[in-house]
Amino acid sequence: MAAKVKPIPKGFHTVTPYLIVEGAKKTISFMEQALGAQHDHEPTLRPDGTVMHATLRIGDSMVMISDASEHAKAMPVMLYLYVPDVDAAYQRALKAGATSVMEPADQFYGDRSGGVKDAAGNSWFFGTHIEDVSPAELKKRAEEAFKKQKAA
Known part of the structure; x- marks a missing residue:
């Protein structure tokens, strides 16, 4: 009798982003250079090399x-990554070929x-948590931010 396997493989979480892109090798290279991504194993290639x-x-x-x-068309996504230093992550992404969407603030x-956008059109936003904000304070700050946006 085969050993029972876990329903969620080791190293995974309940939700796993799956990017469908034109030019996966280029996007993988970007992820390695900008985000320090590492392969679990070699990619599985189709006969045409994609x-x-x-x-x-x-x-x-x-x-x-x-x-x-x-069967699976390319569609850009937006991912939010928590990092220790948002400014350094943003600069690494630009050096790896991304274009700026929003400078860190x-x-x-x-x-x-x-945030930045990669060559495949995916948006990668980086965040470093700098302050715990209570729900009441968050509501107040959001209202103030929306008022400023409307006035601008």
Whole structure:
């Protein structure tokens, strides 16, 4: 009798992002350079050399990726990554070929965050938590932020 396996594989969490992109090898290279992503194993390639499936670890999280196909069309996503130094992560991403979406800045919700877009059109936002904000204070700050946006 075969040993019982866990319903969630070791190293994974309940939710796992799966990126479907045009040019997976380029996106994987970006993830390695900018985010320190590491392969669990070599990617599985299709006969034409495109990526059928790859799994990468970023920090304590897994991300799956593949090239688009007739069954799975490319669709950009936005991912939010907590990092120790948002400014350094943002700069690494720019050096790896990303374009700026938002320069890092302190946000009303208690994070310092900034974002970039990779060549496949995915947005990667980086955050460093700098302050715990109570629900009541968060509501107050959000209302103030929306008033400032409306006035601008």
